[in-house]
Amino acid sequence: MVNSLYFMxxxxxxxxxxxxxxxxxxxxxVAAIAYWIRVNSDSNSTNDYTDQTRIxxxxxxxxxxxxxxxxxxxxxxxxxxxNVNPSGADSSLFKQHLKNLEKAATKSLQFDQDFLLEIIENxxxxxxxxxxxxxxxxxxxxxxxxxxxxxxSMSGLSEAIDGIRANMQSTDIAExxxxxxxxxxLGNALSGMSSAFITTLAGAVLGGLFLKILxxxxxxxxxxxxxxxxxVTELEYLPxxxxxxxxxxxxNLSTANRDLKMFVDKSQQIDFLLNKYTDNMMQASEGMNxxxxxxxxxxxxxxxxxxxxxxxxxxxxxxxxxxxxVIGLNRLTALxxxxxxxxxxxxxxxxxxxxxxxx
Numbered sequence: 001m002v003n004s005l006y007f008m009x010x011x012x013x014x015x016x017x018x019x020x021x022x023x024x025x026x027x028x029x030v031a032a033i034a035y036w037i038r039v040n041s042d043s044n045s046t047n048d049y050t051d052q053t054r055i056x057x058x059x060x061x062x063x064x065x066x067x068x069x070x071x072x073x074x075x076x077x078x079x080x081x082x083n084v085n086p087s088g089a090d091s092s093l094f095k096q097h098l099k100n101l102e103k104a105a106t107k108s109l110q111f112d113q114d115f116l117l118e119i120i121e122n123x124x125x126x127x128x129x130x131x132x133x134x135x136x137x138x139x140x141x142x143x144x145x146x147x148x149x150x151x152x153s154m155s156g157l158s159e160a161i162d163g164i165r166a167n168m169q170s171t172d173i174a175e176x177x178x179x180x181x182x183x184x185x186l187g188n189a190l191s192g193m194s195s196a197f198i199t200t201l202a203g204a205v206l207g208g209l210f211l212k213i214l215x216x217x218x219x220x221x222x223x224x225x226x227x228x229x230x231x232v233t234e235l236e237y238l239p240x241x242x243x244x245x246x247x248x249x250x251x252n253l254s255t256a257n258r259d260l261k262m263f264v265d266k267s268q269q270i271d272f273l274l275n276k277y278t279d280n281m282m283q284a285s286e287g288m289n290x291x292x293x294x295x296x297x298x299x300x301x302x303x304x305x306x307x308x309x310x311x312x313x314x315x316x317x318x319x320x321x322x323x324x325x326v327i328g329l330n331r332l333t334a335l336x337x338x339x340x341x342x343x344x345x346x347x348x349x350x351x352x353x354x355x356x357x358x359x
Contacts, residue, residue: 018217025210055145066134105241135211142203149196
């Protein structure tokens with residue numbers, strides 16, 4: 001708990017630092033923008049802080065959009081910090097991270113949270129990268145404004161030089177030289193230089209300074225959030241999930257061992273029953289053979305006795321009847337053998353089914 005409180009205090013410091021830079025940049029930006037708008041809207045002002053390119057308006061608009069994105073991202077990260085605990089909101093990144101860890105623990109014995117934390121970091125950094133993009137755009141727009149301002153300045157200087165050249169070439173001594181064109185050209189040159197300096201200053205200060213600092217502070221909060229999530233899960237949740245995974249594997253191994261033992265026992269019982277059944281069938285077959293031989297001997301003796309006491313025709317009829325009786329006995333023997341084969345096949349099929357069921 002001491003280490004967890006330490007992480008929360010570190011986060012508070014980073015958040016207070018972000019608030020300081022937000023307040024400082026907001027006050028300076030608002031004051032500078034208000035002064036610049038007042039000067040440009042006052043027709044009687046002697047200052048020449050104008051921007052003929054109008055790029056400064058685009059820089060200010062993009063700065064406000066990027067500032068709003070940074071504020072939303074930082075407040076969201078601060079809310080995520082407040083929910084890095086068991087009683088936090090279910091929609092927080094911490095709770096979603098725990099659910100993903102539980103799913104990974106149910107599917108694998110060895111699991112790691114670094115990949116899941118990398119996904120969270122990418123999700124948070126992807127939003128803050130827009131602020132970095134806007135900061136680069138502001139600097140780029142400042143450079144473009146500088147080039148356009150210098151171009152306007154060169155055009156004004158060219159106009160002033162043309163006016164001076166025309167006055168120098170004038171031969172009328174009675175008429176004083178007309179300096180209007182020269183002064184207008186110099187004014188345009190100064191206005192172009194003013195546009196170049198203002199756009200450069202606005203892009204560098206708003207984008208290269210304020211947005212960069214605010215975005216860096218927000219990225220520090222993201223890193224602190226990931227460290228906090230990693231610390232809490234490594235200390236409190238991962239050992240429990242790892243223990244549950246090992247217990248599940250032990251239970252699965254125990255179940256498999258019990259099923260294998262049951263299969264071996266059933267196989268031994270089936271083998272014992274098959275051996276016993278085979279012995280019984282062999283004894284029954286031997287009994288049938290001995291019974292058949294005994295019947296044949298008795299019938300033969302009976303025929304011999306009858307042949308001595310009856311005539312030939314009656315003897316032939318008796319032989320036919322006896323042959324029918326022997327045929328019936330042979331059929332009965334074949335039926336018994338077929339029944340024995342069917343029982344043996346039934347036991348073999350039962351053994352195969354049990355083998356597949358417990359394998």
